[in-house]
Amino acid sequence: MENVISIHSLKKTFRDFWLRPTVTAVDGIDFDVGKGEVFGLLGPNGSGKSTTIKLILGLLSPTAGKIEVFGSSPRSLKVKARLGYLPELSHLHPFLTAREAIRYYAGLSGMSSADSARRAAELIEQVGLQGAADRPVGGYSKGMARRVGLAAALVAKPELLVLDEPTSGLDPIGTREVKELVRSLAKDGVTVLMTSHLLGDVADVCDRIVILAKGKVAAQGRLEDLLSRRDATSFTLPGVSQEEAAAAAELLKSRFGRDPEVSHPKISLEQFFLDTVKGGDAKATDAK
């Protein structure tokens, strides 16, 4: 698989005004991200996630090691033309409306006025801001500002999308929409690198992850490999009564000599919430 991001022995030490080293945020990490992958960058606060992202975006210069994006330096303008970035906090000019903010970022990507107007209209619909597109973003809630930030990240149809806490501040419906968007972008061949403290979100969308701790790689690999328990196997059988389950457990015990764990499969709280809200909507519609 073609690598979109290659990181080898990457190190970043921050220095103070007198150039004395203050902290080593990233300490010799290695990982690659392949084309079309959804890759998760995880770790506790201060583990070096944001620093790694800023190194990938060319905002910070590495102290040592090598970092390549699309086979070139991340500072190259050709590389930047293929990137989209959603920062952890949506840094938007408060005096611009959502439409103007998206057109501003389209302009920075070199789009013409007509193209930027068309693209802004498309994205406003895609991120669900139709009713508020012509209000200054200074008055937006965090979730709405996040949607504008996401639209700005997508404005130039990037091949690599870097999302820093993409679902932070969004309600469960917005979170689900973002996750579906990420999956659909990946299906179209867009590579996505994302960080999140919400591990459920990462588990839902990521193919591979790397976990950073104190600036070093603590674990990395395919999510399925990392999370599977190879020493146990579970079976799901629909339409089984309590008695049948007890009989099956007895049979397994007699066959393998160990007590099996019998439980009902659970859906996620997010799925339960969405089903409940959708059900409520349907009831409300019926009542009308």
Next chain:
Amino acid sequence: MLLLAKLRAARALAGAARREATADPASALLLMAAVAAVHLAPAFQFHRLGEPGRLARDGGLSALLVFGGVFAAMSAVRTVGREIESGVAAAALVRPVSRAMFLVAKTFGVVSAFARFAFALVFAAALSSVSCVVGSHMEGDDGTACVSAFCLLLGFGGEILAIAGAAFAHRFLRRGFPSTCFALIMWSQVAAFALAMLLPGHAAALGEALLWPFLLAAASVFAAVVSFACAASALSTRLKGAAAPAALAFVAAASLLMPAFVKAFPAFAALRAAIPDFGVFWLADCVSSSSPMHWSAAALPVASALAVSAFWLAAGAAMISNRDVS
């Protein structure tokens, strides 16, 4: 095609910087204060100062230098320095925008906002000068200076109307108050000047109001402030917090003292390439004393200011190129 894309990116950056500069309440307050000072100072003069309109022209140039300098420096520090610190710059620098282009386009946006500021002040000062000339024809023998009440009403009243108009637009049209106020004050001064020229005897007073030498002097002061804005942008790329204003205060002091210093120590003449020359203010004296002034008298300071601007923009581009932006 690539060049066109770069120009579009530069236009987007400069446009946002210009809007940011005029959207700050402090910018609107500075323009309000400067225009009011230019109109009201001659109305409160009680003695003739050599020739009619001297206080109006000197006041206009002083306001352009002092209020304009504060406006330009403040805007440059905000649109470059604070954006780098807050993360807004990072959101732009991950786009296909070089750091040098970011700095130059942002500075251009600030200069564009300052041009609007200067435009308003030049019209206000020209109107005020005409007001003094017309007033001088009405003076009695007691030596008390007079101004044209119509001009004062148009200029100062226009400013009050502009503020009221901005409040109306804010209340009923949801427009940002500071930026609307800034734009309306600017156009109010243009409209006031145009209307004043329709009044009897006012257009004829233009020659006596020394408009041409005043414009030359204003162009020189404008260029000096632009070079100061470029220095402010460049220093903001590296200095954080209070360090940037402190460094700018030092540059401003050096700009005022530099002409006398270089005159006393010619060996340091190379400083002229780096320090904005606020000594161009001698042109104001020239205007005030009605001395004949050739256009080349302003061309030299403007060329010098352009060279200083280029020096600071190049220095700023070098300073921002390798810094970490987070």
